Amino acid sequence: MRLRLPGAGRAGRAVGVLLAVVLAAAALPHVMPGSAALAALGPTATPDQIAAYDRRIGAGQNVLSGALHWLGGAAHGDFGTSLSTGVPVATELGERIPVTLELFLAAQLVALAIAVPLALASAWRPGGLLDRIATAGAFLWLAVPGFVLGLVLIWVAAVQLRILPATGWVRFGQDPAQNLKDLVLPALTLGLTEAAVYLRTLRAQLIGTLDQTYIAAARARGMATRRLLVRRALRPSALPLVTLIGIGLGMSLGGSVLVETLFAVPGVGNLAAVAIAGRDFPVVQAVVVLSAVGVVGATVLVDLFYRRLDPRIAHEHR
Amino acid sequence: MTDAWTTAGGTIAGATIATAATATSSNATPPLLSVESLSTLIHTPDGRALRILRDVDLTIEAGECLGVVGESGSGKSFLARTVLGVHGRTDRVETTGRVRLDGEDLLSAPPRRRAAVLGTGIAMVHQDPMTSLNPVVRVGEQIVEAVTNRQRLPRGQRRALAARLLQSVDVPDPERRARAWPHELSGGLRQRAGIAAALAGEPRLLLADEPTTALDVTVQRTVLDLLDRHRVERGLGVLLITHDIGLLSGRARRIAVMYAGRIVETGRTEDVTAAPVHPYTAALLRSVPRVTGPLIRTLPTIAGSPPDPASNAPGCPFASRCDRAEALCSAEAPPLVRVSDSHTAACHRPLIPAEESCS
């Protein structure tokens, strides 16, 4: 007989995934001891230099002890020091996580502001004119990758119209107005891309919800369409969208590498790109683990949120 | 559960049945509901036109229960939705005829007026209480919708109203039930909640679409009794839709038998059940299990299936399944046979000789 604890399977798997990622991250410099050093120091490096480098990044030990060493440090908030800047990785991350989160939140606002009303309107009359336009539009839009969209936005807003800065970032604390201006293009790039996915997901779910008897029952009690859609249909249709947003949140901790690089936003993703290019292993390790923590953590958050959204789920787990 | 309704309802029911019976005979005022030659056409996405209702006529007086009986697919649920004026949001429905509520034609009324009637003039009780309550909205909030859709109520008042309504449908511990989620209630309690929601707007007409089909047999009777009680107490007109003609005796004053979108026979319940005129009605009655008689016997079923609603074939729609059919039946539309003032049927070969026949 297998022991069955409620939620134990999920939680156990989440912990397992995290451990595996930590191991893999810790193994990074061990995969090819010396090669990392060679890559970082260049072909002219002497064996002594290589050995010294390997010692600094912890290569040469076995993978397990390396991982344990890393975990031990991480437990105390010590993720090592950046090889290129000498700044503690924790400090670096502490400065960049808020930037990435700000960008994520702004992008979600953009995506939801577009996707939710459009999904409600097109799901109400599937096959109608608006629905056909929105669905076809979303499908076309899916074919535009983030880097192309970002480029086009820069071209239009920064080069042609000259209304927004193409790149750069000023912290909110320094100059809120400038910060928001800097935020617009990257948030649009991220948000517009996600809007198409959100729209398709929510629309499909809403169509199913709106066919339910309880929607007909609410209409029979004289509920106005707008109120019906927002107050009665949206919530039972929101689960897949919540999952998407959750995954997005988890992934965003690993950084929106592309958008942050394109617009020179000093977030985690930008840090990751620079660190990888510079073979700054402690930073890379931290970003990879942070990202996995984000994904796993977001899954848990989504689970919790599910129970708030749908009381039946809470009921099943009781 | 059962003792709740007997204590609450027992005294009133007997006293007011008489008034309901007398109210029907006054013809000076228009009937509560009068449906006149109502026909509907559904345009399907693939371009076909389905005639779901064909020339339906019926009336319901205040305080009266009219039973509409027929097989699934006979259009009886669609009749309820058409009277209510709410169809599936993607259905393209073309309606002709009249639906008068207290003399006012709703079909020609502006949308705003029709919306105003929903829940307050006409209310609906749905078939399956498991699917007719929104799973993510507390029971109380849904029950008071007919009121809160029109005016804002503070939370305290909403709760009090919901509890009052639940109490009126014999739900024990109504305050707690109002705060519950739908999945926390049993099927019977949910259907009571559905009835409470229908009563919230103090409607004059209640459309009950197979309100007990999805319930346990033991709960069915209490729910029907509950409907009866409110009908009598409030002078509520009730359109009770069912596929089970046996369920209507003693509850519905009159019966309308629907087949293929038409009303093929109508009359007082005791007349129709005792001496059906239309062969279809007779077949329906034969398929009802009797309490008396041998326990094990196969109930006769009606062979064949109703005609395609897209077809426009002349003649009686039942002809192909009718054991009394002759050539005339599938060639010409059946005439209206008048057995008595209240009892009519549309048939070429009625089961009893008619007093007079008019086409």
Add this chain to the structure above:
Amino acid sequence: MSTADLDLPATESGATNPSGPPVGLGRRNRRNRRIPISVLIAVGWLALVLLAVLAAPLLPGLDPLRGDFAHPAAPPGAGHWLGTDADGRDVLARTIAGARASFAVAALTVLVGLVLGGTLGLAAGWFGGWTDRIIGFATELLMSVPALIMVMIAVSLRGPSLPVIGSLIGLFTVPSFSRVVRAVVLSLADRGFVVAARMIGTSPWRILRREIVPHVAAAAAAFAFTATTVAIVAEGSLSFLGFGLRPPAPSWGGIIAEGRTTLGSAPWISLAPAAALCLTVLAANYLGERLRSADQKGGPAR
């Protein structure tokens, strides 16, 4: 886009998703047997790009490396249909060369994803139990690491070669392939013909080969189109970040990135290959979607 760039739109393409076909595109044509015009256009575009990729080396005028020094950064016109870049190289020739690189990556990606993901999905769905659980864990693991960052790391260690990039992007499509295939297998396992085959004692391998694989192939083929677009976009993102294929054989992403600096004065250098990329992704997405909806209509009720 974020690191999610590499992550397949699993919620959109997975077999668990009820989202229907795009209503706006050619739904009315479904009924008749003729191939809808939208499908012809999509196939036509992909064929045109493939043809250009294959024929370009044979055509003297389309050398992506030869610079027309007399006309640097020339706008689109008669001599150069899509203009020239800052070094006077023909943008059309470079776009076609970029297509070659992008398609090569996509082909490798689909191969890896199809073989690995298909096998794992078959195994997970067919054997169930521990096999399913282990494979499920592995896919979950792959899906919770930042794919784009992982590929970047690998490229920084191993160099930006076609095998490294293609196979790694392919590796990250394995979870989605596996899930699609597993879902099909699970839906088939209970169906009459499989049960019947089991009961008359047909060997499991034979059932797999004769009954399961053909059904799985349809779903996997539909998903291969999605994986193609994922690979093209992912490789583009990598190139854009400087981790993609390097000159002399840059991909679309690389060419688009090159034109960034002259976006103000010569936007066509970036926008022309960008348009080609978007159209290709659109066409492949569309065909995948059509195949998927056709498969779901004709196939098992999922």
